[in-house]
Amino acid sequence: MSTTNLEGWRGAFQDFTRDHGYEPLRVEGRLPEDLSGTLLRVGPVVFGVGGRPYGHWFDGDGGVLAVRFGGGQAQGAARRIETPSIRADRAAGRLGHSLYGSTVPWWRRLTGKVLGKNAANTSVMACNGRFYALYEAGLPTELSTEDLRTLAETDLGVIVHHFSAHPHRVPERHASYNFGMRYGRTTLLDLYALPDGAAARYLGAVPLPGATMIHDFIATPRHLVFFVSPLRLNIPRMLLGLGAFAENLEWKAALGTRVLVVPIDDLSRPLWFETEPFFAWHFGNAFERGEELVVDYVRHLDFGTHRWLQQVGRGGATTDTGGVLHRATLNLQTRTFRSEERSTRACEFPRVAPAARTQEHRHLYVSAYTGAGALRGPHDAVGRVDMHTGQETLFNLGPAGQYVSEPVFTPRAHATRDDDGYVLTQVYDAPSRLTHVAVLDARAPDAPPLARVWFEHAFPLTFHGDFVPTA
Template sequence: MDAATKRIETGELTGINTLNPYLQGVYEPVKREVTALELEVIGEIPQDLFGGYYRNGPNPVHAPTALHHWFDGDGMLHAIYFENGKAEYRNRYLQTDDHRAEVAGTLDAGGILLPANRERSGTVYKDTANTDVVLHNGELMALWYVSGTPVRVNPRTLETIGNETFGGKLPRHVSAHSKVDGRTGEFVFFDYSLTEPWMSFGVVSANNELVNFDRVELPGPRLPHDMGLTENYLILHDLPVLMTETGLRRGTWNIRHADQPARFGVVPRNGRGDQVKWFETDSCYIYHVVNCWEEGDEVVMVACKMQPHGHRAGSEFGAYGPMVEVLSLHAVPVEWRMNMRTGACTQRQLDDRIGEFPVVNLEHTGYHSRWSYHVSIKSDEIRLLFDGLYKYDLLSGKAEEHMFEPGVYGSEPAFAPRVGATAEDDGYVITFVTDEATGRSEVRILDARNFSDAPVARVILPQRMPAGFHGTWAPGEAFVR
């Protein structure tokens, strides 16, 4: 009897969700919150590795009985903390308002495959804070992709501190892929609604004070996923993936690809929305930005550009076929250069390998960087599975590969600068991985300058870790007092 059949027979997975691949295998939720202070280590954890690697993701607290999207699961943070050659692991649910309501049985909103509740205050779908996590002002902030309430978390214990309002001045919501300036510590964010023809942006100081907020008018409602940041500008995305008229009218999650160019709006980060300068490029969608910076008159953005692909979900997924197809990411790294003087926008594809979930040395966020680290996406599998890592040279487009063993799949990595680092790539690349056959999960530590080599250390985790979304590195000196 396979694991999925067993869960169906015991009632843990029932009805329509027996066809949902994102509740099974490496995606299957875990039930326990764990604190593990004594972990098995294969190899040796470097003494100059100090801080925490965190990864956010969905973990339904109850077995879903209605249609369930992978993005709907309650937010759960997983963390491994390194100090003095030792490691500690923790996982905790994010105590969002909607998570507590779910546990109490009073939740008044469902996931994105269900009709939106337009009568509720706040977001029209369940707000889980399950998508991204950043370090700002010495604490973690967990963020949600549809634009929701940011949640503060203690980076050492993973205990939820509470909702973040920036001193009561947050106008509404914060979207997932907001950024922290690698030099100033400022937090920059964007917000959008599924039904409103504008997008807003804000800047929060390193001391947690909202110092700028305005909005940019749009031709109609949009579905942006990420943004860019440079020393002086923010880059907002007006992309041709939109809610359908039927979806808007019925309050259901129906999207379409419009026949129109993609646009990037470059706006002064401490300026007004009406100062935005728009740059058009070919029709495309971008989930994740690698990094952005300024060079003379040009604003440079490197991002993962979605490409057409032949993946088609079969009847074995039933009603989940469209979800499975959309989640089958197929992107390549591309550089755009936007000339603020001439208005020209050019693009250069760096490589043709399929990858996503890019990260950089966070000290370089918003400033020129040469190196980035991406997951490799398993090409012969329609499920979203990360079967290795790439280290990109953003100047040449060349990449070094580190592939996992067959059946072992990873998470978005993080770059951890070595204590006393002297160069951008002087440090370690860290990722969580899970063997789908055995259910064993571990953390792997790679030497970033010897990227293709075997890990310098492997830390065995006390329980399986479900596949999930985005992560971050937090240097210990930033939060350990």
Template sequence: MNRRHFIKNLSMVAGSSLAMAPGMQALAKIIDPVPMPLSTKAQFARALQDNPALIGFANVTENFALKALTIEGKMPGDLKGTLYRIGPAGHERGNLRYRHLFEGDGMLHSFNFGNGKLFHQGKFINTPKFAREQQAGKFLYSGPDTKIAGALAVHHADSINSSNTNVISVGDKLWTLWEAGSPMQVNPQTLNSSDWVNLGQNSPFGQSLKGMPFSAHPKIDPGGDIFNFGLNGNGQAVLYHLSANGQMKNAAVVDAGYRGMLHDFLITHKHILLILPSLSPNGAGKGFFERTRFEKEQPMRVLVIDKAHLTLKKSYQLPPGFAFHFGNAWEERDGSIHFDASLYPDVGSLHNLSALMQGETGKHTNRSQTVLYTLKPNGGFTEQYIDGDSEFPRIYDHLVGHRNRLLYTTGNKNNTLWADSIRRLNTDTGAVDEYYYGEDYLVEEHVITTNKAREGSGYLLGTALHVPSKRTCLNLFQADNLSQGPIMRAWLPYHIPLGFHGSFLRS
């Protein structure tokens, strides 16, 4: 795209009151100061007394100092590096509690492996929002669903950027990510936050990308380049192509014609796939997540975008559906594109994350399951549903955008609150290898760590909250044999809040 034309389009987007991601559309204005019911915090406290499993959603007020962990089993000699994971941890201030899990202030955790020892630490991401509210001792800004009486005006998305969803390594820094604003730079050793990333800095795009939406799910191709998108409230999407050190190579705006919620996307070796779920922001309620509804007559659309020029090439229509997360996409020589999704039949899972914040656990939510799609060059498609539920899909880093056969996910066998198991699916044969933690565990996303560019090698690594002991454990599995159980487990003497995503940085 011509740079002058792009910046002109971008300035129109940025100048609009809808320049933010859909969840933050109203935040360019003074948010409606309707008081949040004071009973929300009390409701959760009462529910926690009766249901200790809710401890994973309880409020955290302090950082976790560097702590050596007790190890069960033997740490493999070839496991060296740091697991980083992030999620919302600051849910309450004063008498107020956030109404949706996605609103909480982000906390970054590190688990550092080396010389047979393992250390944990955790720190809040010191965003301007967090720092200002920490000093005031109360919430100052309304969120997408939580309306605060007398809230300060929100002039841009980074005013309420909680940096709570994902973390990646870029150059010599970590970037912690949100949905609708800038990445935050973090020191990988100390976990100290520094400043927002100005995406266009030292590039021809200059200040034109500052504060633009940058999703929490960048894709890093095997060569190290970073691709991402940001969805604007006017239905347009900003596309990004960065080098491994974060230097902007190219950016463009495409008209997605979509105003729902979009959390994730995919790349192949040639294309970007924006997979637009069957959602609209037209439901009942004052909050964005509360208003988000599933449109059962609205097809999922797939926009196929050329990676080299960031231009729209083709679009497909699929049956209605909703997915938070996708695992991988790859394409054949004839142009057929394959991808997988952890697909839900509706949007109840999103609303259930609001119910959990109020201590409600009895609401039924349809689970997601792996669906394998093939997009045909003639505009047709096929879909294959895989038995069993799945979330948080992961593949080997060296296969991003290329053909993969193994897909690692979390699952639910008996627990309706959170995941309780992990599984490996061979998408060619349908073979499944899984490990069930048990009804007392709440299982988080597990990530792959290996020193070899070979699918099936290395380890699967992730945390789980053991409810009876109120402790979190870090678990290490042989990636090619999950069913044998953890080959090493390390216990924290405390629990940490349930998080979202993470990554492993080898040393």
């Protein structure tokens, strides 16, 4: 990567201040007529308070970006999210709540208990006609479907403590599932169901072997699958207020990684598998094959990626350790676990077509790097991996200096294959210092984008999003 481009991507980490509802976006190219719905994306958009920068990218105050597609046109909206704790810290002009990588100075802790901050900065959930911003150390934050304004935090009537930023849909059950972490004498995994057209349900809790951190999981028609890495939280240091949450996470490779499989219909009979140590932030998909569960995920050798994630938001000082795409096979009868590398390219944020969820899929889409020289900055490529042949293809994003977010697939009308559709990705264009959403043809990655829809401003790179088709 050239020095110019290395400097350029830093513009994707500037505080966002131009809140606005839906307004027409400039369309470059031609939008497909059958692309109809709303792309929603959530990420950190304000990176400090009171003149003090946060300690980690994960700590930034959340914001939401949306594009409505329809009739060959696009409208865009962008807003900072205003949870009670974000508002309180902004009004005080200082950090008054603990975060993943930032904490309140010890002398301020003497005045009383310090609560966690709901940064509402990780993902988005569209559920039963409502929109929510998600943050795994807090409650869902409901957003207006009309203009994205913040409405209120909610426990959905059932949330015991926290609610993960990664719910997963199981089409066969007409429901989505999620979890929350609860620390105490025993660390508990609280499990939730979100049925279509009905109220959320609390399913129960599964105890975990120690105070760990789980960011994501995956679902099949009958099971929920968790990778429990040998990451352990130093509870005594946390209770004494010594350092932020991330500073008290310890990698203990000797413990190995344990895989937890929870039968959806019987939480009392979880299955455990033991394997070598590794870490996974994100899953792509999973499906059942007889007595086997097949799971696609991005595998990291250890938790070293945490350091890169901390520094990239400050301008990048280290090289990304780079996770790679793996396929794991779990045999429920023999209790064996094996995992095979399916791509050598450093990548993250794996996604499949919505119709392929919990089914055997062929294509998987990732955000990736064009080469080793790009590893110091954000992802600068979108990739498609053929899980049958192993073929990797990078999409043509156009000129240099394009930095991308997680790809989101939406099918063409009457699609019958999992590459018959469009890949949408938020892009920070370093040369212009503006943000656009690129609409890519999933069947023709070598072709330039079908269209780009441009905002009149930059918006920081978001973590996760989803596409809500027009009803």
